[in-house]
Amino acid sequence: MSMPDINNLSWNELKYKYIPETRDQRIILLSIFFSLLIVIILPIGSILVFSFADSFPITDGEFGFTLRHYTYLFENLSLLYEITLNSFIYAAGATFLAITVGTFAAFFTVKYLNDSMWVQLLMLIPYGIPSVAALVGWVILLGDVGVLTEAVIAVFNLSSSPWDIRSIWGMIFVEGVHTAPIAFLLMFPAIRNIPAAMDEASFTAGANRIRTFRQIILPVVWPSVLSTLLFLFVRTMATVTTPAVLGVPERIFTFGTAIPYIFLSGADLSYSKALSFSVFMIAITTVFILYYLKAQSAEDQFTTVLGAGRSEPRRYDSTILKQGLGITFVGAYLVIAGLLPFGAILWDSLVPGIMMSTDLSQFSLQNYVALFAGNAQGTFAWRRALWNTILVGVIVPTTGMLICMLIAYANQIIDIAFSKTFVFVASVPLAIPGIARSMGFLSVFIQTPIYGTWFILFIAYHGVALPIGMRYASPALTRIGSENVEVSLASGAGLIRSFRSILLPLISKDFIAGWMHTYVTVIRNVSIPILLYTAGSEVIAIELLTVLRAGYANTASTMAVIITLLSILPHIILQYWRVSGGLRGR
Amino acid sequence: MKVSVKNLVKRYGETTAVDDISFVAEDGEFTTLLGPSGCGKTTTLRSIAGLERPDGGQITIGDTVLSDPSKNIFIPTQERNVGFVFQNFNVWPHLTVFENVAYPLRVRNYSEDEIEEKVMNVLKLTGLEDFRDRPSTQLSGGQQARVNVCRAIVYEPDLLLFDEPLTGLDRNLRHQMRYEIKRIQSDVGITTVYVTHSQPEAMTLADKIILMNPDGKIAQQGTADDLYYKPDSKFVFDFFGGSVEIEGTVTNPEGIQTDIGLFSVDVSPFDAGSSAIIGFRPESVQIGKEGAVNNWKGEVEDINFLGSTYEFFISVGDVTIRARQPRSGDIQEGRTVNFHIVPDDIFTYRPY
Ligand SMILES: Nc1ncnc2c1ncn2[C@@H]1O[C@H](COP(=O)(O)OP(=O)(O)OP(=O)(O)O)[C@@H](O)[C@H]1O
Ligand SMILES: [Mg+2]
Numbered sequence: 001m002s003m004p005d006i007n008n009l010s011w012n013e014l015k016y017k018y019i020p021e022t023r024d025q026r027i028i029l030l031s032i033f034f035s036l037l038i039v040i041i042l043p044i045g046s047i048l049v050f051s052f053a054d055s056f057p058i059t060d061g062e063f064g065f066t067l068r069h070y071t072y073l074f075e076n077l078s079l080l081y082e083i084t085l086n087s088f089i090y091a092a093g094a095t096f097l098a099i100t101v102g103t104f105a106a107f108f109t110v111k112y113l114n115d116s117m118w119v120q121l122l123m124l125i126p127y128g129i130p131s132v133a134a135l136v137g138w139v140i141l142l143g144d145v146g147v148l149t150e151a152v153i154a155v156f157n158l159s160s161s162p163w164d165i166r167s168i169w170g171m172i173f174v175e176g177v178h179t180a181p182i183a184f185l186l187m188f189p190a191i192r193n194i195p196a197a198m199d200e201a202s203f204t205a206g207a208n209r210i211r212t213f214r215q216i217i218l219p220v221v222w223p224s225v226l227s228t229l230l231f232l233f234v235r236t237m238a239t240v241t242t243p244a245v246l247g248v249p250e251r252i253f254t255f256g257t258a259i260p261y262i263f264l265s266g267a268d269l270s271y272s273k274a275l276s277f278s279v280f281m282i283a284i285t286t287v288f289i290l291y292y293l294k295a296q297s298a299e300d301q302f303t304t305v306l307g308a309g310r311s312e313p314r315r316y317d318s319t320i321l322k323q324g325l326g327i328t329f330v331g332a333y334l335v336i337a338g339l340l341p342f343g344a345i346l347w348d349s350l351v352p353g354i355m356m357s358t359d360l361s362q363f364s365l366q367n368y369v370a371l372f373a374g375n376a377q378g379t380f381a382w383r384r385a386l387w388n389t390i391l392v393g394v395i396v397p398t399t400g401m402l403i404c405m406l407i408a409y410a411n412q413i414i415d416i417a418f419s420k421t422f423v424f425v426a427s428v429p430l431a432i433p434g435i436a437r438s439m440g441f442l443s444v445f446i447q448t449p450i451y452g453t454w455f456i457l458f459i460a461y462h463g464v465a466l467p468i469g470m471r472y473a474s475p476a477l478t479r480i481g482s483e484n485v486e487v488s489l490a491s492g493a494g495l496i497r498s499f500r501s502i503l504l505p506l507i508s509k510d511f512i513a514g515w516m517h518t519y520v521t522v523i524r525n526v527s528i529p530i531l532l533y534t535a536g537s538e539v540i541a542i543e544l545l546t547v548l549r550a551g552y553a554n555t556a557s558t559m560a561v562i563i564t565l566l567s568i569l570p571h572i573i574l575q576y577w578r579v580s581g582g583l584r585g586r
Numbered sequence: 587m588k589v590s591v592k593n594l595v596k597r598y599g600e601t602t603a604v605d606d607i608s609f610v611a612e613d614g615e616f617t618t619l620l621g622p623s624g625c626g627k628t629t630t631l632r633s634i635a636g637l638e639r640p641d642g643g644q645i646t647i648g649d650t651v652l653s654d655p656s657k658n659i660f661i662p663t664q665e666r667n668v669g670f671v672f673q674n675f676n677v678w679p680h681l682t683v684f685e686n687v688a689y690p691l692r693v694r695n696y697s698e699d700e701i702e703e704k705v706m707n708v709l710k711l712t713g714l715e716d717f718r719d720r721p722s723t724q725l726s727g728g729q730q731a732r733v734n735v736c737r738a739i740v741y742e743p744d745l746l747l748f749d750e751p752l753t754g755l756d757r758n759l760r761h762q763m764r765y766e767i768k769r770i771q772s773d774v775g776i777t778t779v780y781v782t783h784s785q786p787e788a789m790t791l792a793d794k795i796i797l798m799n800p801d802g803k804i805a806q807q808g809t810a811d812d813l814y815y816k817p818d819s820k821f822v823f824d825f826f827g828g829s830v831e832i833e834g835t836v837t838n839p840e841g842i843q844t845d846i847g848l849f850s851v852d853v854s855p856f857d858a859g860s861s862a863i864i865g866f867r868p869e870s871v872q873i874g875k876e877g878a879v880n881n882w883k884g885e886v887e888d889i890n891f892l893g894s895t896y897e898f899f900i901s902v903g904d905v906t907i908r909a910r911q912p913r914s915g916d917i918q919e920g921r922t923v924n925f926h927i928v929p930d931d932i933f934t935y936r937p938y
Contacts, residue, residue, distance in 0.1 A: 489663040490670035491690035505680040
């Protein structure tokens with residue numbers, strides 16, 4: 001036998017690894033590659049590149065490089081400082097509120113209510129109301145002439161409103177209340193996984209429950225609190241809807257609103273400034289994301305040490321009183337975050353005219369009729385917006401989940417070249433604020449014919465869909481394992497046939513769960529379409545934001561009811577699956 | 587069809603899972619790959635199926651080269667026409683029994699009539715014909731194992747591969763399924779390579795056994811008889827049947843001198859004065875018998891009833907000898923007994 005030629009061998013190995021051999025492999029590789037290129041790499045790269053271009057949009061296909069747009073930002077330091085400070089205060093306040101509510105609710109649910117599925121579900125349901133719809137409710141309730149505002153003025157005989165919802169405090173309140181379910185979702189497993197021995201050791205040592213909570217429970221879940229905190233903070237910092245409705249009218253600008261309402265608005269509209277500002281924003285979120293990742297790995301280490309999930313948590317003997325306290329807490333949250341805002345929009349939508357009436361005989365569907373007949377105040381594009389929303393709402397989750405399943409398939413089962421990179425790239429959007437990604441799509445497509453069509457929204461929403469989809473696809477394929485596919489290959493089926501006929505049916509429930517999650521997120525999303533829609537490609541969320549900002553309360557509340565109805569059912573089914581364990585190990 | 591594996595090598599980073607393995611499975615032959623956990627059986631099997639890409643060596647089936655890294659040949663699994671039965675029951679829960687088995691035929695674009703006929707043939711062969719429309723979620727373990735086999739043979743592959751397909755079953759069912767697999771294989775006459783770590787399973791099933799050692803190399807190959815009666819290394823001897831081993835020194839030409847005396851054996855392979863290990867199987871120890879040579883006396887320390895046999899621990903000096911026979915007779919704990927070992931039943935090895 002001759003000596004194997006080392007160089008030759010490694011070349012062969014490289015070749016196997018990176019050059020797909022079968023037609024199916026090539027199709028899979030290329031479809032993933034082009035999807036990620038268009039949805040993620042191009043827009044993000046384009047922000048970076050064009051932020052240095054001396055003019056944008058580019059004319060004559062030529063441009064020079066300049067640092068001018070960055071120096072502009074830092075010459076107007078007070079503006080930059082103000083936006084950043086507002087964003088931080090807003091995000092910190094909302095995060096603090098959300099995590100406090102979420103953690104207490106999780107603590108009660110685990111310790112006194114025995115993980116009650118129904119309580120979990122009740123905590124999660126309010127998130128089914130899109131925040132743009134909830135905002136309509138809050139303006140109706142707490143606005144200057146809001147129902148609750150007037151009631152409080154009347155009862156306490158005040159001369160003016162005791163609060164101002166159009167302020168940073170209003171923003172914090174609304175966003176915090178709205179985000180609490182996510183905090184609950186993240187904190188629940190952390191508290192659930194504290195082994196009974198932790199509490200018991202503390203009790204044995206003579207500590208009471210309050211002391212145990214402060215000195216044992218809290219420190220033990222602290223890494224989870226920290227990572228949840230950072231996660232929510234980054235997520236909130238650049239949200240668009242709440243600051244657009246409650247901040248912008250008072251000229252309180254944040255990361256989420258600076259681009260649409262400062263840089264791309266008015267007479268001195270400048271894409272270049274919007275681009276350089278996007279880069280600035282991405283740099284800031286990246287720093288927090290890095291901290292978040294660090295916190296998360298600390299959390300994982302902690303979880304490993306605790307042997308999470310291996311033992312039951314310690315339940316505290318719950319008297320009726322304590323259970324009642326827990327249920328009251330969750331009930332109060334449900335009322336504040338769910339029933340009040342939804343009740344307000346429903347009521348307002350059923351009462352034509354500006355006066356709020358409790359006279360049942362005045363209730364009518366007139367607002368709905370007007371909306372669909374095309375003569376509601378403040379909107380001309382409702383039917384088109386509804387149609388576009390349903391279109392992207394149905395198609396994007398489907399294609400998004402397919403791409404994610406394909407990426408997970410390529411990575412976990414057939415180990416196609418670059419698949420680890422694909423998985424990474426698919427999750428990159430998590431680190432980039434939606435409004436910045438939206439700016440990226442704008443900069444890629446503004447000079448192409450698809451700008452201003454429905455299609456650009458279709459592509460851009462995939463930036464939302466992919467990170468969500470991966471969260472369902474990866475665990476699903478881990479659970480299925482590779483043998484099912486290998487049997488299919490041995491039976492003579494190719495990779496694509498195996499994917500279609502064997503894999504997809506086996507993970508259909510995960511697919512549907514991810515689909516619903518994506519659907520609910522896409523139809524309420526504001527940050528992506530806000531820079532990309534034009535006449536013809538409106539969506540409900542934007543239409544609603546516009547009429548709300550313009551003050552057409554009746555139209556806004558009617559739209560708000562409709563968008564809530566569109567998303568609440570899939571949201572509830574999804575959360576029901578989650579809490580009933582139907583998605584566990586999924 | 588005849589399958590041949592030549593100098594197969596497969597590495598995972600630093601570990602060499604399969605190290606230069608060569609064997610041939612003749613047309614229609616039932617070959618088992620046997621060996622302790624982690625010795626590379628699965629890796630070898632998966633390389634034959636094309637589920638792993640070998641680093642070296644050639645695998646051929648009939649005249650077709652399936653893989654040969656040095657020539658840059660690698661035929662993907664789906665083009666190899668092999669049947670694979672995995673350890674876990676991978677009956678697809680979204681399909682009925684019939685559709686599970688029909689899948690490979692559908693992939694190959696057979697007509698509905700052909701599918702019906704071929705699927706029913708194999709279902710009958712395994713006694714599953716009444717279950718054709720059962721959702722596969724409502725099958726017992728044994729039925730699932732049968733569906734797996736049906737699915738792997740329905741398209742008459744050139745080669746049938748099994749990776750410990752009975753591990754998930756309880757003992758009785760495992761025994762029953764062994765015979766069934768053997769019967770089905772000889773009925774359809776497909777060349778078969780069967781991986782197991784169970785020596786009795788390999789001995790029941792195989793025409794030929796390939797025993798692998800923990801280093802991913804072949805220790806010995808041959809028939810069950812060959813491996814059992816002519817083990818050519820201590821590893822093979824150990825693997826086939828619990829053994830008694832005693833170290834000693836070769837005294838030409840008489841035999842091997844040990845702590846408990848001289849064993850008369852053929853010592854021609856050894857130099858005088860070198861050390862050697864002798865080993866024999868518990869059933870070779872003939873209690874209460876006497877021969878020309880190799881007679882000992884010892885005290886019975888312990889007796890275990892194992893169901894079909896009795897096991898005795900007999901101490902001779904500092905050495906404890908394990909013996910086995912079907913009846914306990916009048917042997918009792920504490921008694922002194924005579925025993926004898928036929929020289930042909932004694933194996934000799936160099937210590938490593
Ligand atoms: N995908 C892999 N990556 C890295 N190492 C692997 C991989 N698959 C197998 N190995 C290693 O290769 C060696 C042989 O593994 P293999 O699965 O072939 O053993 P086996 O004989 O089938 O064992 P068992 O009886 O436990 O199934 C082991 O050391 C194993 O850890
Ligand atoms: Mg194995």
